[in-house]
Amino acid sequence: MMGARRTINCDVLVIGAGPGGLAAAKGARESGARHVIVLERDTCAGGILNQCIHDGFGLIRYKEQLTGPEYAVRAEREATEAGAKIMTGHQVVRMERMAAGEGIEVTAVSASGLKTFRSGAVVLALGCRERTRGAISIPGSRPAGVFTAGVIQNFVNIRNVMPGHRVVILGSGDVGMIMARRLTLEGAKVQVVAEILPEPAGLARNVSQCLYDYGIPILCSHTVSRIIGRRKIEAVEISEVDQDMRPVPGTEQRFDCDALVLSVGLIPENEIAQTAGVTLDPKTNGTLTDAYLQTDVAGIFSCGNSRRIMDLADFVSEQGELAGHNAVAYLTGGEMETWDESRTTSMLKGYPVPDTVTCTLCPNGCQVRRVKKENGTFTYEGNKCPRGIGFAEQERTAPRRMLTTTVRDADGHLIPVRTGQPISREKMFDAIEELRTQTVDRQKRIRAGDTVAYVTDADGTRVPVIAGSPAAPDEI
Numbered sequence: 001m002m003g004a005r006r007t008i009n010c011d012v013l014v015i016g017a018g019p020g021g022l023a024a025a026k027g028a029r030e031s032g033a034r035h036v037i038v039l040e041r042d043t044c045a046g047g048i049l050n051q052c053i054h055d056g057f058g059l060i061r062y063k064e065q066l067t068g069p070e071y072a073v074r075a076e077r078e079a080t081e082a083g084a085k086i087m088t089g090h091q092v093v094r095m096e097r098m099a100a101g102e103g104i105e106v107t108a109v110s111a112s113g114l115k116t117f118r119s120g121a122v123v124l125a126l127g128c129r130e131r132t133r134g135a136i137s138i139p140g141s142r143p144a145g146v147f148t149a150g151v152i153q154n155f156v157n158i159r160n161v162m163p164g165h166r167v168v169i170l171g172s173g174d175v176g177m178i179m180a181r182r183l184t185l186e187g188a189k190v191q192v193v194a195e196i197l198p199e200p201a202g203l204a205r206n207v208s209q210c211l212y213d214y215g216i217p218i219l220c221s222h223t224v225s226r227i228i229g230r231r232k233i234e235a236v237e238i239s240e241v242d243q244d245m246r247p248v249p250g251t252e253q254r255f256d257c258d259a260l261v262l263s264v265g266l267i268p269e270n271e272i273a274q275t276a277g278v279t280l281d282p283k284t285n286g287t288l289t290d291a292y293l294q295t296d297v298a299g300i301f302s303c304g305n306s307r308r309i310m311d312l313a314d315f316v317s318e319q320g321e322l323a324g325h326n327a328v329a330y331l332t333g334g335e336m337e338t339w340d341e342s343r344t345t346s347m348l349k350g351y352p353v354p355d356t357v358t359c360t361l362c363p364n365g366c367q368v369r370r371v372k373k374e375n376g377t378f379t380y381e382g383n384k385c386p387r388g389i390g391f392a393e394q395e396r397t398a399p400r401r402m403l404t405t406t407v408r409d410a411d412g413h414l415i416p417v418r419t420g421q422p423i424s425r426e427k428m429f430d431a432i433e434e435l436r437t438q439t440v441d442r443q444k445r446i447r448a449g450d451t452v453a454y455v456t457d458a459d460g461t462r463v464p465v466i467a468g469s470p471a472a473p474d475e476i
């Protein structure tokens with residue numbers, strides 16, 4: 001006879017251990033919750049950050065330029081040090097609001113079977129999924145070689161698999177542009193990025209540092225109008241679009257390719273929210289919340305990409321922390337705090353302004369212009385802080401970039417790494433080649449922050465290469 005399933009009780013249960021969930025757990029503990037549990041379906045915490053090996057995270061929250069894995073390590077440490085318990089390998093399948101005073105029941109599947117949790121409050125932090133080809137209906141055959149950008153990111157950064165060597169990218173959101181650069185650094189030729197909108201959809205800093213830096217062309221007001229190939233993709237047809245975003249006949253251009261990468265939008269992940277009757281925004285699929293991040297089911301809060309797609313992990317963490325705090329306030333009758341929606345929309349998007357330098361030192365992406373003064377000397381305009389002047393001056397004389405990539409250990413597993421300091425932009429490809437010849441000895445226990453290799457800069461300096469996390473997780 002099967003034994004009765006044991007119920008695990010807690011004060012605040014967080015679903016999802018991405019930056020939103022980890023910060024919610026920290027916030028709940030710091031606001032006085034005794035038992036805080038985070039349920040995560042993957043084998044490790046960190047969420048999407050584990051495969052985002054590029055830098056650009058943490059500038060607001062930690063005042064440091066971190067890679068995704070580095071940010072994830074920090075966020076996880078903060079949650080556990082605050083006293084939250086993170087249970088990986090637990091996929092939540094159902095959630096139900098019980099009678100008044102009896103809390104919320106959550107069911108999760110794990111390798112050891114079904115488990116039931118009972119919590120006073122729940123914070124949803126389930127992230128998002130990508131829009132697929134089916135969702136945007138591109139005409140043509142259905143050959144192999146069409147992927148979403150997140151899948152490609154996982155292939156290249158975690159599984160060491162290149163999807164193709166001549167690539168077309170549809171969609172110029174940040175994910176698409178970041179993958180255009182990553183694939184280029186890994187030796188692929190990105191033929192073009194096509195964007196249906198009149199301007200790039202992502203941040204100006206990514207147009208500058210991911211496309212312009214590598215000479216990757218972008219065609220705005222264009223879309224893929226046909227996919228060509230029987231079994232494997234051979235080419236795509238790209239057409240200009242009219243005001244109604246329909247392809248204009250006669251404007252077709254053929255681009256040969258062996259991979260088409262779709263970066264055409266993210267959809268909040270909310271199947272679990274629906275099992276508890278939480279109302280979703282019919283347009284975005286995000287959870288609808290009040291200003292306290294509480295959904296219309298009492299005691300269920302929501303944060304991060306499952307509420308609304310957000311550009312910056314830093315703001316996701318900030319919001320998660322607030323959701324965790326408010327979940328505790330809900331339980332104790334304390335005062336809730338409101339979320340300031342404008343926190344997420346301050347960064348410049350679209351094309352950089354011509355004849356300016358896009359400062360990429362922080363997400364603001366200031367457009368810095370060098371101006372000649374009447375006395376013949378030069379000054380800079382457009383920078384919100386003094387660091388922009390140094391950056392613009394360096395861009396004019398000797399541009400430098402942080403290299404973020406992976407190195408292999410002896411078993412072929414990938415470890416996400418970055419250079420200890422920016423290196424000469426012209427040395428990026430040489431440095432990647434240098435790293436291909438080096439393997440990391442896994443016998444030495446690697447920790448985040450360890451130097452695992454060296455690359456040579458333009459002036460011959462040996463630059464340390466630093467591990468972002470102990471190792472890439474096996475399954476994400």
Ligand SMILES: Cc1cc2nc3c(=O)[nH]c(=O)nc-3n(C[C@H](O)[C@H](O)[C@H](O)COP(=O)(O)OP(=O)(O)OC[C@H]3O[C@@H](n4cnc5c(N)ncnc54)[C@H](O)[C@@H]3O)c2cc1C
Pocket residue numbers: 015016017018019020021039040041042046047048049052054055056057058090091092093125126127128150153174175178269272303304305306310311312313314316
């Ligand atoms: C390619 C890419 C590049 C980016 N670049 C940057 C950048 O340079 N700088 C920056 O600041 N931000 C960047 N972002 C944005 C930022 O990373 C995200 O906004 C942030 O990670 C979202 O955090 P989250 O906690 O909401 O979701 P996620 O990180 O997606 O975490 C959600 C977690 O929930 C788990 N989960 C889902 N369903 C279940 C379930 N049923 N049961 C249990 N667990 C579940 C998932 O496994 C996952 O771990 C980027 C995002 C992407 C996709």
Ligand code: SF4
Pocket residue numbers: 359360361362363364365366383384385386387388389391
């Ligand atoms: S000038 Fe200052 S505020 Fe503007 S992008 Fe650069 S670092 Fe950020």
